[in-house]
Amino acid sequence: QSALSQPPSASGSPGQSVTISCTGTSSDVGDYDFVSWYQQHPGKAPKLIIFEVNKRPSGVPDRFSGSKSGNTASLTVSGLQAEDEAGYYCTSYAGNNIPWVFGGGTKLTVL
Amino acid sequence: EVQLVESGGGLVKPGGSLRLSCAASGFSFSSHSMNWVRQAPGKGLQWVSSISSSRTYIYYADSVKGRFTISRDHAKNSLYLQMNSLRAEDTAVYYCARDAIGVIAPFDYWGQGTLVTVSS
Numbered sequence: 423q424s425a426l427s428q429p430p431s432a433s434g435s436p437g438q439s440v441t442i443s444c445t446g447t448s449s450d451v452g453d454y455d456f457v458s459w460y461q462q463h464p465g466k467a468p469k470l471i472i473f474e475v476n477k478r479p480s481g482v483p484d485r486f487s488g489s490k491s492g493n494t495a496s497l498t499v500s501g502l503q504a505e506d507e508a509g510y511y512c513t514s515y516a517g518n519n520i521p522w523v524f525g526g527g528t529k530l531t532v533l
Numbered sequence: 534e535v536q537l538v539e540s541g542g543g544l545v546k547p548g549g550s551l552r553l554s555c556a557a558s559g560f561s562f563s564s565h566s567m568n569w570v571r572q573a574p575g576k577g578l579q580w581v582s583s584i585s586s587s588r589t590y591i592y593y594a595d596s597v598k599g600r601f602t603i604s605r606d607h608a609k610n611s612l613y614l615q616m617n618s619l620r621a622e623d624t625a626v627y628y629c630a631r632d633a634i635g636v637i638a639p640f641d642y643w644g645q646g647t648l649v650t651v652s653s
Contacts (some may be wrong), residue, residue: 425577458639460578467628467646468570468578473639511578515637521592522568527577 426451426512426525433531434502442528444495444512450523452493456515459488459497462527463508472497499530507532534641535559536555537629543648549619549651555612555629555644562610566590567642569603569614571625571649581627582614596622619651 427445434440444451444459450466451457457475460468470479472488475495485500499506512525541553553565569581582603591603602615612629622640626648630640 454637456637467643469643470639470641473633479641513580519592520594521583522580524578524580
């Protein structure tokens with residue numbers, strides 16, 4: 423199972439919006455609405471911020487939103503804040519044999 | 534409060550074995566599927582293995598199949614990963630992660646990880 427494709431880096435100024443893409447195939451992202459996004463600050467454990475494409479766990483600001491079109495999922499961070507600077511990883515359900523596949527990660531820099 | 538605490542990492546020679554543990558607390562451990570996810574130094578996250586709440590369903594990434602074994606002990610509220618025939622490319626921080634409730638659920642809680650280094 424190949425990893426999902428994410429841009430290695432993204433950036434934006436405080437207050438701006440940035441969108442991170444996550445491209446898979448018709449066997450994972452394109453076939454299931456089970457795409458999740460995780461935020462990871464350096465030296466810390468990942469944190470779930472989006473699940474089932476566009477749902478936010480309790481406590482996650484509504485500045486974080488998710489969407490999907492075909493084989494590509496996207497994470498949008500609106501109203502960028504300094505604390506949003508982190509690594510972001512997408513993952514998708516990929517079926518019974520290899521249930522989960524991750525993206526390579528995107529480092530978001532707040533300028 | 535949900536807590537997941539990994540242990541058992543360390544330095545091991547290629548070909549060696551190691552057993553990781555994850556102690557769970559603050560929730561009904563027997564009701565949740567559990568997972569191991571790893572992260573090589575400076576690299577991204579990689580799913581390693583999953584086990585269902587009833588142990589009926591067990592899955593492995595191709596890269597560890599036949600070498601790693603996931604298990605769980607409900608009496609001890611613990612998750613395990615037995616790692617054999619270790620290779621340099623297995624060097625990573627290994628995270629224990631809980632599935633949220635649901636048939637196909639995201640990883641809603643993660644431990645802080647334990648570092649495994651495979652080197653001669």
